[in-house]
Amino acid sequence: MTAGPQEISEQDLQAYVDGWLDPARLAAVEAYLAEHPDEAARLAAYRRQNEALRGAFAEPRGEDVPERLLLAARRRSPGRPLAWLARAAAALALVAVGFGAGWGLRGGLETSGLARGDGAFLVQQAAAAHRVFSVEVRHPVEVRAEEAHLVAWLSKRVGVPLKAPDLSGHGFRLVGGRLLPAAEGTAAQLMYEDEAGRRVTAYMTANTSGGETAFRFAEDRGLAAFYWLEGPLGYALVGALTRAELIALAKSVYRQLEL
Amino acid sequence: MPDFTARLEAEIPALRRYARALLRDRDRADDLVQDCLERAIVKRGTWRRPGNLRAWLFTIMHNLHANQMRSLSRQPASVSLDQAPEQSTSARQVETVAANEVLSALAQLDETQREVLVLVAVEQLRYREVAAVLDLPLGTVMSRLGRARERLRQAMNGDAPEPKASLRRVK
Numbered sequence: 001m002t003a004g005p006q007e008i009s010e011q012d013l014q015a016y017v018d019g020w021l022d023p024a025r026l027a028a029v030e031a032y033l034a035e036h037p038d039e040a041a042r043l044a045a046y047r048r049q050n051e052a053l054r055g056a057f058a059e060p061r062g063e064d065v066p067e068r069l070l071l072a073a074r075r076r077s078p079g080r081p082l083a084w085l086a087r088a089a090a091a092l093a094l095v096a097v098g099f100g101a102g103w104g105l106r107g108g109l110e111t112s113g114l115a116r117g118d119g120a121f122l123v124q125q126a127a128a129a130h131r132v133f134s135v136e137v138r139h140p141v142e143v144r145a146e147e148a149h150l151v152a153w154l155s156k157r158v159g160v161p162l163k164a165p166d167l168s169g170h171g172f173r174l175v176g177g178r179l180l181p182a183a184e185g186t187a188a189q190l191m192y193e194d195e196a197g198r199r200v201t202a203y204m205t206a207n208t209s210g211g212e213t214a215f216r217f218a219e220d221r222g223l224a225a226f227y228w229l230e231g232p233l234g235y236a237l238v239g240a241l242t243r244a245e246l247i248a249l250a251k252s253v254y255r256q257l258e259l
Numbered sequence: 260m261p262d263f264t265a266r267l268e269a270e271i272p273a274l275r276r277y278a279r280a281l282l283r284d285r286d287r288a289d290d291l292v293q294d295c296l297e298r299a300i301v302k303r304g305t306w307r308r309p310g311n312l313r314a315w316l317f318t319i320m321h322n323l324h325a326n327q328m329r330s331l332s333r334q335p336a337s338v339s340l341d342q343a344p345e346q347s348t349s350a351r352q353v354e355t356v357a358a359n360e361v362l363s364a365l366a367q368l369d370e371t372q373r374e375v376l377v378l379v380a381v382e383q384l385r386y387r388e389v390a391a392v393l394d395l396p397l398g399t400v401m402s403r404l405g406r407a408r409e410r411l412r413q414a415m416n417g418d419a420p421e422p423k424a425s426l427r428r429v430k
Contacts, residue, residue, distance in 0.1 A: 014408075049412070057279065066289060069296065073268045
């Protein structure tokens with residue numbers, strides 16, 4: 001095509017479609033289009049695309065912004081009500097807990113009347129146990145996963161039927177477990193490890209308070225944890241993983257516990 | 260920072276639109292919006308005031324989405340969204356045939372093209388803002404935009420996309 005002194009580039013044409021064309025170039029582009037009806041038709045099609053897309057993405061009439069999104073925008077401190085959990089466990093009231101404030105510091109965070117201390121204490125214990133045992137090379141667990149009685153033994157001692165969730169889909173295999181002292185009675189810790197040697201521990205103890213909490217997320221000094229109280233069990237999943245990785249694991253654990 | 264909160268709230272509809280372009284499932288799209296809002300609150304100190312708040316939020320959303328896709332792809336059991344069964348039209352809550360047509364054509368684009376086109380056409384960001392949101396050179400944005408439009412045009416004409424056709428250049 002002829003390249004005049006004012007050469008028309010593809011970027012000019014795209015900008016023309018979107019209304020971003022430099023006004024000084026407008027006349028040149030329009031002259032070009034008058035001479036090139038194919039190009040004019042192509043650009044007209046792009047403009048129709050723009051309109052169709054805007055129409056398709058326009059908010060359907062009468063649709064309000066969901067409450068949870070408004071709440072998320074209005075929250076002053078970062079919270080984490082897990083959206084997927086709303087579907088997985090609609091029965092649980094969702095409660096947001098800030099992270100970065102440390103395990104125990106919960107001032108100013110919304111706990112909407114739920115047993116405030118229980119979950120926080122649980123996750124402190126779980127994190128402490130994780131720090132102690134996850135670094136063990138030779139004796140990370142008391143009973144190895146290969147021993148068939150592992151889960152039955154832990155269940156009996158904790159007093160709640162437990163399960164060892166299968167996290168192999170996420171690359172984590174069960175190493176084994178151990179018994180631990182807990183505030184009231186006994187806790188069990190299951191340890192998982194991936195090929196890179198990263199370890200995740202699941203900490204379980206009887207939910208003696210009878211309270212229930214939403215999923216909560218906490219972070220402290222390189223460790224991340226999800227924890228919750230539901231039914232007979234208090235549960236915490238702890239690891240030096242990213243939140244996204246831990247979410248995937250917690251989701252999988254929760255689903256398997258439901259079955 | 261009440262001003263920030265009010266402005267954030269005002270951007271929710273735009274965030275939902277963009278999220279729905281990334282994830283066709285409405286619930287998952289809203290999950291992404293929620294994640295994005297929470298992240299924005301954490302990171303609000305990094306937002307430069309005269310800057311385009313929407314573009315800044317889209318950047319956050321784009322990165323969250325990319326991370327989520329990466330972690331999903333590590334799980335063999337789950338299906339990538341692009342291969343997931345098409346959502347029913349009612350799930351998309353789309354009311355018109357025209358909207359359905361353009362959305363199903365849009366779904367045929369690959370994601371890198373789709374996000375550029377949506378940011379340009381629907382959100383009407385400037386090209387250099389799109390480049391900043393997606394962390395791409397301007398030239399890449401322009402070539403993706405061109406390919407996306409051409410591919411969409413073919414899809415809406417009912418033609419099977421011809422691989423060569425998208426390489427056509429005008430001069």
